[in-house]
Amino acid sequence: MISFGHDEIVKYPFLAEAGQYLKDQGFTLEQFATDPDLQIIVDRAYERIESASQGNIYNYKVDDSSNKDASLPLEVFSFLIAIILLKLAGMNTLISRFSLAEARRAERFLEKDLVGKSNKTNEEFATKIFLDLFSIKIKKNGDYFTIPIADYLKHAVHFHELEWKLINRHVENGMVFLTPHESVRLTRKQLGNYIGTRIKSAQTPKSFQVFEEKVAKLVKMGKKLTVPTTISTEFPPCIKHAIEVLNNGENLSHSGRFMLGTFLLGRGQTIEQIAPLFKNAPDYKERTTLYQLKQLAGETGGNTKYACPSCDKIKSNDLCFAIPECDNIINPMQFGKKRL
Amino acid sequence: MFEKDLKFLEDAFKQYYFDHFNLINVPDRASEREFGYMKFNTGMIRHISIKTDKDLHLMLMSNIPSDVFCSNAYYTFPSMPMSEKDWKEADIIFDIDAKDLKLPCRKDHTCNKCTSCGEIFLSQDGCPKCKSNKIAHISLPCDNCMAGLKKELSKLDKVLTDDLNIPANDIVTSFSGNEGFHLYVKHSQYNDLGSKERGELIDYIKFQKVIPETFGFKKNNPSKSSFPEFDESSWKGRVAKELFGSKSKKSKLVSKIISDGYVAYREKLNEIGKNSIGIKIDPNVTVDIHRIFRLEGSLNSKSGLCKLVCKDIEKFRPYSEACLIDDKPTEIIANCPLKFQLKNKKFGPYNSEKTTVPKYAAVYMMCKGIANSA
Numbered sequence: 127m128i129s130f131g132h133d134e135i136v137k138y139p140f141l142a143e144a145g146q147y148l149k150d151q152g153f154t155l156e157q158f159a160t161d162p163d164l165q166i167i168v169d170r171a172y173e174r175i176e177s178a179s180q181g182n183i184y185n186y187k188v189d190d191s192s193n194k195d196a197s198l199p200l201e202v203f204s205f206l207i208a209i210i211l212l213k214l215a216g217m218n219t220l221i222s223r224f225s226l227a228e229a230r231r232a233e234r235f236l237e238k239d240l241v242g243k244s245n246k247t248n249e250e251f252a253t254k255i256f257l258d259l260f261s262i263k264i265k266k267n268g269d270y271f272t273i274p275i276a277d278y279l280k281h282a283v284h285f286h287e288l289e290w291k292l293i294n295r296h297v298e299n300g301m302v303f304l305t306p307h308e309s310v311r312l313t314r315k316q317l318g319n320y321i322g323t324r325i326k327s328a329q330t331p332k333s334f335q336v337f338e339e340k341v342a343k344l345v346k347m348g349k350k351l352t353v354p355t356t357i358s359t360e361f362p363p364c365i366k367h368a369i370e371v372l373n374n375g376e377n378l379s380h381s382g383r384f385m386l387g388t389f390l391l392g393r394g395q396t397i398e399q400i401a402p403l404f405k406n407a408p409d410y411k412e413r414t415t416l417y418q419l420k421q422l423a424g425e426t427g428g429n430t431k432y433a434c435p436s437c438d439k440i441k442s443n444d445l446c447f448a449i450p451e452c453d454n455i456i457n458p459m460q461f462g463k464k465r466l
Numbered sequence: 467m468f469e470k471d472l473k474f475l476e477d478a479f480k481q482y483y484f485d486h487f488n489l490i491n492v493p494d495r496a497s498e499r500e501f502g503y504m505k506f507n508t509g510m511i512r513h514i515s516i517k518t519d520k521d522l523h524l525m526l527m528s529n530i531p532s533d534v535f536c537s538n539a540y541y542t543f544p545s546m547p548m549s550e551k552d553w554k555e556a557d558i559i560f561d562i563d564a565k566d567l568k569l570p571c572r573k574d575h576t577c578n579k580c581t582s583c584g585e586i587f588l589s590q591d592g593c594p595k596c597k598s599n600k601i602a603h604i605s606l607p608c609d610n611c612m613a614g615l616k617k618e619l620s621k622l623d624k625v626l627t628d629d630l631n632i633p634a635n636d637i638v639t640s641f642s643g644n645e646g647f648h649l650y651v652k653h654s655q656y657n658d659l660g661s662k663e664r665g666e667l668i669d670y671i672k673f674q675k676v677i678p679e680t681f682g683f684k685k686n687n688p689s690k691s692s693f694p695e696f697d698e699s700s701w702k703g704r705v706a707k708e709l710f711g712s713k714s715k716k717s718k719l720v721s722k723i724i725s726d727g728y729v730a731y732r733e734k735l736n737e738i739g740k741n742s743i744g745i746k747i748d749p750n751v752t753v754d755i756h757r758i759f760r761l762e763g764s765l766n767s768k769s770g771l772c773k774l775v776c777k778d779i780e781k782f783r784p785y786s787e788a789c790l791i792d793d794k795p796t797e798i799i800a801n802c803p804l805k806f807q808l809k810n811k812k813f814g815p816y817n818s819e820k821t822t823v824p825k826y827a828a829v830y831m832m833c834k835g836i837a838n839s840a
Binding site for chain 1: 581599600602628629632655659666669672673674677679680699701702750
């Protein structure tokens with residue numbers, strides 16, 4: 127487990143055990159609800175969530191040493207109180223946005239520490255965060271950092287931009303070379319998830335009146351962030367192509383059939399509606415088709431319902447025929463989905 | 467399949483298994499793997515646990531399978547349904563198949579069989595007899611296909627050892643028993659990767675979804691582009707060799723790339739990935755972490771040839787070395803419009819005629835669907 131000092135806890139407040147930290151500092155939650163001098167922390171906590179909900183990174187300069195001692199409790203406590211407000215509001219959208227914003231905030235410090243120009247301890251601490259939180263063995267190699275390919279892939283698969291694909295990385299002897307910025311960017315989602323998990327697993331505390339007004343505002347804020355959508359009935363080009371291949375009596379690959387079946391099931395069609403599409407396949411057998419569709423729908427086998435593969439996977443299988451209307455979607459199921 | 471053909475093939479496969487127990491062994495950590503098999507004319511039977519060679523041989527003798535498979539994955543409970551198996555990890559596997567090479571020779575050794583009326587014919591249109599469009603393609607691969615496959619294997623071997631740092635000793639290459647090769651990597655740093663991550667390895671190996679920036683093109687300032695050098699490692703060095711050929715040609719070609727622009731360079735990279743430097747592995751095999759994979763030493767029911775480990779891939783001659791069924795003279799009715807070679811012996815073409823051939827050739831043709839028992 128990572129042990130940390132004051133500097134680290136300001137930069138990475140999510141590493142602290144909230145309740146225990148407050149106790150260690152000689153505070154109780156009740157004090158934050160009743161002491162007018164501590165009201166500024168509750169206000170700051172609210173601002174921190176509000177800023178995150180707007181997609182901004184909460185800004186605070188840790189390196190300002192003249193102000194460091196006074197600001198330390200304020201910055202750490204505002205993070206911890208923000209968690210309490212989020213728990214009381216119970217809005218998952220807000221927790222996700224807050225976690226991501228805090229991850230992006232921590233990224234800046236992590237990158238600086240990783241380079242560790244004048245401070246070897248910071249570099250070691252940052253390297254340890256990579257190992258303990260993300261199970262990544264990161265090593266310095268000149269101006270770059272190297273990460274084993276397998277570790278890299280476990281994180282890079284969450285990106286949709288082509289630049290993160292292994293083929294677009296410098297790879298040598300089983301290692302991927304990354305700049306310090308790329309190294310920390312790689313783990314943003316996991317860091318966000320880590321913070322989110324810690325918030326979700328924290329106990330919901332007792333509410334106090336001073337919190338209630340802010341919690342009500344947060345609930346209102348969270349509701350505004352949920353966007354209703356509408357889905358068109360038009361099929362994406364990959365699905366149209368698959369149907370065309372079958373209609374022509376040509377062979378559609380196994381992955382093509384999987385894509386078609388899972389897509390149509392996902393769009394709410396029944397097995398009986400889908401099965402006739404495969405009648406023209408050269409190897410058509412009614413029994414096999416029904417069996418396979420039932421497997422996809424999770425009606426047989428391990429009750430696992432299979433999801434439509436991603437556009438990325440469909441491209442890898444040469445089944446993608448993207449058109450402008452695809453509009454950078456990442457899964458065929460999103461085709462024609464518009465925000466109202 | 468006709469009853470008589472079925473009986474003949476089952477007898478031939480049983481004889482092979484009985485004579486070659488020494489070639490068919492359970493792999494290491496057998497108790498953590500799922501086994502499966504198929505019989506002629508039936509579907510797949512899987513979720514089986516086999517722990518020892520003795521159990522495996524007993525299964526072969528009692529069931530006479532047409533194909534035998536074993537998982538590359540390791541499970542806590544291999545014989546439970548998939549969702550309850552408790553997946554631990556899976557060895558990395560690759561399949562390179564002659565059909566994916568799209569070689570020009572393929573049309574010369576492929577015939578068609580109508581799945582509606584059974585007619586066998588060479589023309590590329592629909593069935594000449596019943597006009598059906600439901601056609602199965604039957605390929606009898608040639609030496610050129612094998613040379614193409616060996617070239618792909620050598621490219622794959624280089625990427626695995628140089629780029630992915632897999633020790634050469636950990637890579638096992640086998641002839642699939644039909645028209646491809648399997649490459650198996652045991653216990654590597656990649657064993658605990660899921661499907662999605664393996665998909666990334668596939669794109670890397672196939673050299674696909676490449677962006678021009680990776681290979682030096684500066685979109686906003688093309689004149690400042692810095693293209694790969696010949697001595698660079700991994701794909702950069704390979705791309706330099708493929709694009710520029712020799713150092714003397716480089717500066718002229720670089721000017722052309724810059725004047726042609728970003729999109730043209732992207733298309734060029736896609737084109738060399740698809741047609742030359744990218745390795746033509748079957749993505750569906752590598753991505754599948756629950757697959758049961760043909761077992762070494764077992765027969766392939768698409769050909770009657772054996773899946774065999776290749777010690778020296780360059781010298782390996784699959785249609786001799788993997789042809790292990792005996793040569794007892796066998797009378798068949800062959801309808802094979804193509805010539806082919808097994809164990810250095812030439813066969814065909816046959817025009818629905820009664821002929822006597824060694825048992826291995828009879829099995830080969832019957833497995834391919836171009837002959838019946840006489």
